[in-house]
Amino acid sequence: MTPQQTPFALKLSAFVALSGEELSALDRLHGRRKKFAAGRDMVHQGQINQPAYILASGWVCSYKLLSGGGRQIVDFQIPGDFLGLRSVLFRTADHNIEPVTRVEASEVLPSDLLDTFSRTPRLATAVLWAASRDEAMVVEHLVGIGRRDAKERTAHFLLELGARLKLVQLSTPLGYACPLSQYMLADAMGLSAVHVNRVLRELRDDGLVTFQHGKVTIHDLDGLVTLADFDKSYLDHDGPLLK
Amino acid sequence: MTPQQTPFALKLSAFVALSGEELSALDRLHGRRKKFAAGRDMVHQGQINQPAYILASGWVCSYKLLSGGGRQIVDFQIPGDFLGLRSVLFRTADHNIEPVTRVEASEVLPSDLLDTFSRTPRLATAVLWAASRDEAMVVEHLVGIGRRDAKERTAHFLLELGARLKLVQLSTPLGYACPLSQYMLADAMGLSAVHVNRVLRELRDDGLVTFQHGKVTIHDLDGLVTLADFDKSYLDHDGPLLK
């Protein structure tokens, strides 16, 4: 895979049109490549001085545990996502990170990051843009849990995943591969796994979307968007926002 | 009020011990002072090129509206909080901002901000620290809505507000002034106003906390902390973390 085609480059290119020089600076940012097995936490809450990562392949989730035994998944990260930017700033991880699948990721040293930012400011812009977008997604997630019922919430969630995957060419309007279990969906959406199952069946029966066998198949995009009150602007923009 | 005693300086000083020079740099960051009436939005979703603000007095809330008519309050800002850091980066506001009370705030020009950061890096550290903390709070908020029941959630919410207000000396372990209506609590916590009312009565009947007449009175801090599964480290630290 050439530098222009890594998921991270693809994602940033959706925000800022990057020159060849910028792309190779991006490439040099990638440090040691590491692999992680599914299901065994990469980072635990409270650990300090963890490196940041750029996800090359596989999915991970960030979650918090409650004393009562429940857990809440705050966000999923997919190929091309930057992991732990906040933990680096804050020095301490405030949540756990678990690989959902087998994962490959490049370490990013904080010093390299700051260095690259000062030398190629447009790259800094792109990364901050991506980070802002991630933050906005957490906010939207909060809104969904607070004010959407289970069906709307699920529809919204599946659309959002699709929109994120599209940036790294892992999704089309017809659907995408999705390695999440219904338990994970439940922990992400603040529902029980049983209820998630029922809601998914409803969505399937309504002819909107199918979530089965590790694949999400969208049957009626407009119907889903309407049900979920999804902001289509996420789905639309094709070229980079900043030329 | 001298520069060292503004809420913003108080808050940052809880993170980083600031020198006299740094404090006056902080002071120069404050631009035009503006006032806003309660209840009329300062910023609407979609507006571009809004300035950032430092809240001097009063409370505001950030919220999103849903097509169905509901709204979700994402966060409250209290004196000393920095408003719109993300909107400045992203150029476009992705949520509405409404003053809860009469508000006074200083504009912050993006250019001044970047300038100050490069000249006084410890100040940049402090501001980023504060921003990370705010982001962590949104995450904790999400966890609460997703996985805590109404009573735990309410207890947690009131404790968190107290912890934030303590940083700017607007709260003690006994309680604090709180201008929020039960409707706002409801929109923040993803509950109905009626249910918030019942939960508040329960907490009062349990002898834990009273929310009445614009005041939060804490009767049993330990009991509340236990019920809410609240991370006490927020409440504790007295001096700055970075000398």
Place this chain on the structure above:
DNA sequence: CGTCGGGTTGATAACTTTCAAATTTCGTGG
């Protein structure tokens, strides 16, 4: 006074969880 926005309470309905059990899928070793 009369109104209006909170706050409070009860009754009922809706949504979601929990518990329990069956079924299917999937990875692994024979």
Place this chain on the structure above:
DNA sequence: CCACGAAATTTGAAAGTTATCAACCCGACG
């Protein structure tokens, strides 16, 4: 290729939590 066990999915029934609707109270304010 098949058998097996573990994990994930599916379904039903009952219980629990929270929303909704409706009414009433109260203090602030013109």
